[in-house]
Amino acid sequence: MTTQIKQAALAVASQPCVFVPYNDIEIIAEFLYPPIVPIGFRRSSGGFVIAAASEAAVPLTQAPVLCVGVVSFNKDCKEDLKAFRESLISLGARHVPPLAIFEKNDALPLAQYVASALIQSNLSLASYASILMSELSQLRRANEELQNNFFAVEAYLSRQSIQPADLAFRSDALEGAGFSLDFDIDGIIQILPVASTGVTAASIHIIELSHDEGDLLVELNSLEDGRRLAIWRVPSRDLNSGWNTFVLPRALYGIKRTLQLSIRYEGGGSSPTLSLGTPQPIEQFRVRSARTGSPIASNSLALEVWAGLPGFSPPEWSTPWHSITKYDTHTGMVEARVSERHLSKVFILDSADASFDFNAVQYLKSEGEVFVHPPAYGMTTAIIPHGLPPDAVRISAKLAIGNAKSADISFSIGVCKTSNEDRKIPPETSSGMPDLVCSEWKAVKPGAIEEINLFLKEKYHGWADIYLFTRMTEEGNNDFAWARFRAITALIQQDCS
Numbered sequence: 165m166t167t168q169i170k171q172a173a174l175a176v177a178s179q180p181c182v183f184v185p186y187n188d189i190e191i192i193a194e195f196l197y198p199p200i201v202p203i204g205f206r207r208s209s210g211g212f213v214i215a216a217a218s219e220a221a222v223p224l225t226q227a228p229v230l231c232v233g234v235v236s237f238n239k240d241c242k243e244d245l246k247a248f249r250e251s252l253i254s255l256g257a258r259h260v261p262p263l264a265i266f267e268k269n270d271a272l273p274l275a276q277y278v279a280s281a282l283i284q285s286n287l288s289l290a291s292y293a294s295i296l297m298s299e300l301s302q303l304r305r306a307n308e309e310l311q312n313n314f315f316a317v318e319a320y321l322s323r324q325s326i327q328p329a330d331l332a333f334r335s336d337a338l339e340g341a342g343f344s345l346d347f348d349i350d351g352i353i354q355i356l357p358v359a360s361t362g363v364t365a366a367s368i369h370i371i372e373l374s375h376d377e378g379d380l381l382v383e384l385n386s387l388e389d390g391r392r393l394a395i396w397r398v399p400s401r402d403l404n405s406g407w408n409t410f411v412l413p414r415a416l417y418g419i420k421r422t423l424q425l426s427i428r429y430e431g432g433g434s435s436p437t438l439s440l441g442t443p444q445p446i447e448q449f450r451v452r453s454a455r456t457g458s459p460i461a462s463n464s465l466a467l468e469v470w471a472g473l474p475g476f477s478p479p480e481w482s483t484p485w486h487s488i489t490k491y492d493t494h495t496g497m498v499e500a501r502v503s504e505r506h507l508s509k510v511f512i513l514d515s516a517d518a519s520f521d522f523n524a525v526q527y528l529k530s531e532g533e534v535f536v537h538p539p540a541y542g543m544t545t546a547i548i549p550h551g552l553p554p555d556a557v558r559i560s561a562k563l564a565i566g567n568a569k570s571a572d573i574s575f576s577i578g579v580c581k582t583s584n585e586d587r588k589i590p591p592e593t594s595s596g597m598p599d600l601v602c603s604e605w606k607a608v609k610p611g612a613i614e615e616i617n618l619f620l621k622e623k624y625h626g627w628a629d630i631y632l633f634t635r636m637t638e639e640g641n642n643d644f645a646w647a648r649f650r651a652i653t654a655l656i657q658q659d660c661s
Contacts, residue, residue: 180285182233182278183214183248185241192235195271200232200278205248212251227257230289232281234263235274241265259288329365329472332358335441337369337466345435350454351381351428352438354465357449359420360386362471365411366425369439369466374400378431382410386421393423400429403436407468413499417474425465426454439466502630502652506551510534510632513545534649535566536634538573540642543635551630551652552579558655559630560617565610566646571636572609573647577616578602578631581624600631607637608647623657 181203184192189204196202205214205224213221234249236242245263252260261281266274333356345351356366366384380403382396396410429435440463444450450459504527512525524537525546536546552559556579563575580600603618634647 180230180232180282181228182235183228183231183252184234185236185238185244186215188235188237188241191237191268192274195274196278207244207247212248224251224255227252227255230282230285231257231260232278232285233261235277236263236265237268239265258292259285261285329470331468332363332471333467333469335444335464335467337371337439337441338463341440341463342371342437343440343460344437345427345429347460348453348455349428351426352451352460352465353454353457354425354427354451354467355387355449356423356425356467356469357464358423358469358471360416360423361418361420362415362474363412363423363469364415364472365409365470367407367409367468367470368425368427369407369441370403370405370436371439372437373403373405374434374436377401378429378433378435380436381428381430383426384410384412385424385426387424388421400431400433400436409468409470415472415474425467427465428454440464441466499653499655500553502548502551502654504529504532506548507532507534507652509551510546510548513547515542515545528648531648532650533564534632534652536632536647536649538634538636538642538645538647540636541639543633546632548630548632548652550627552624552628553654553656554626555623555656556620556628556654557623557657558617558619559652560615560655561632561652562650563606563608563614563616564612564648564650565608566648567644568610569644570610570646571638571641571643572607573645574605574607574635574637575614575616575647575649576603576605576633577618577649578633579618579620579624579628580631581626581628602631602633605633605635613650 180200182192182196182200183203183205186204186206189202192202201216203214203216205212206221208221208223210223212224214224215221231252234245234252236245242263242265245265249260249263261277261284264277266277356363368382378400380396380398380400382398383392384394385392393416394410394412398408427438440451440461442464443462444464447459449464451461451463451465452459507527508529510525510527519539520537522537524535524544526535527533528535534546534548536544538544559577559579561577565573578600601618601620603616606614606616608614630652632649634645636642636645
């Protein structure tokens with residue numbers, strides 16, 4: 165391809181062009197100045213060819229970006245002009261001026277024609293740009309609506325406890341084939357034979373349970389970057405005979421990585437007996453000693469791996485609080501939601517203020533929230549017995565009002581290590597209950613979502629009660645005061661080394 169051909173093709177793609185028959189290109193070149201480029205055309209067997217000069221040609225395969233004229237200085241070329249103009253339109257040219265025929269010395273009429281065509285082309289492009297901006301705006305709104313719909317579906321699936329999850333891998337438990345973790349204090353490791361994206365949970369099979377006071381510690385790591393993604397510490401007495409499922413706080417997403425499951429037993433007594441899975445011909449996927457890295461059997465661990473939508477949060481009921489944890493290797497902190505089995509035991513504390521003819525405190529299972537309706541005067545106190553796990557250093561919750569007609573509501577959260585079984589101790593002040601620690605009051609407006617935190621100066625080494633308080637910010641009208649505590653979460657400081 166010659167330089168001239170390249171110039172013609174480039175001009176059509178990027179510059180304002182005036183098209184003329186080949187025989188007229190030298191004539192019109194005397195009247196035009198850059199950036200307007202004269203382009204010659206002629207018929208060919210496949211349609212039309214164009215060139216910046218008559219010596220070279222290239223097929224016309226695309227519409228010009230800016231056509232400002234289809235002209236000739238020969239009246240006999242009128243049919244060719246008409247056919248060429250129709251060809252430009254068929255290729256998708258946004259604006260093609262009407263064809264024109266001039267005398268060889270008609271410089272002024274030609275200049276007026278080109279100027280008028282430039283104005284019309286710019287107006288057409290401006291209109292087209294406006295249409296594109298409108299369509300872009302519509303696409304953005306549609307994208308936002310799609311995202312909102314997706315979030316709504318995610319929230320609905322989570323509330324209804326029907327997160328979509330598929331069994332991505334299964335290695336069936338072999339009958340009578342198992343091993344104890346007592347052989348090695350460092351436990352065992354098992355590489356998962358699936359990529360990390362979407363992984364939601366892993367299940368192991370236990371043949372024989374131990375009722376000793378030890379814990380089963382399960383960790384999930386990614387090998388490429390050495391990150392510890394999650395850790396579960398489960399008391400031996402809470403394990404089940406058969407499949408035990410360990411659910412991540414959120415389905416994994418991002419770059420696909422290799423996952424490794426580490427399992428060890430800590431504490432006194434004997435460990436549970438884990439099942440072996442099917443024979444594994446590839447050594448890398450056999451169950452191995454965490455200390456030596458060598459296979460302890462020619463089988464994999466009896467294992468199930470579940471996968472869901474990347475980034476999706478599983479329902480809270482899936483496992484107890486200590487089995488849904490998010491681990492930070494730098495701080496040694498574990499963040500865990502208070503589980504449904506604790507939230508479902510919430511009750512109202514008897515007091516003169518909180519007298520209702522309806523159930524003012526209840527756990528809304530479908531929403532995963534605790535409803536605490538404040539009185540018109542005074543406050544309502546709800547207690548989640550033994551809701552705070554040992555070694556917690558902070559408790560937090562999201563605060564919201566379930567009805568836009570409500571007035572502002574103030575919330576507080578507290579912790580008491582003394583169990584309140586008789587439900588009659590009035591916790592008006594910390595002095596009334598020496599072991600009760602409370603946060604400051606947080607005022608919330610309808611439609612807003614706020615967060616409340618209570619940092620504990622000392623760790624409680626046993627389970628503690630969680631207190632939820634609500635009152636009207638301005639006393640007197642508690643209509644529609646649907647105060648709600650969401651995502652009640654404990655931050656636990658523990659040694660997982």
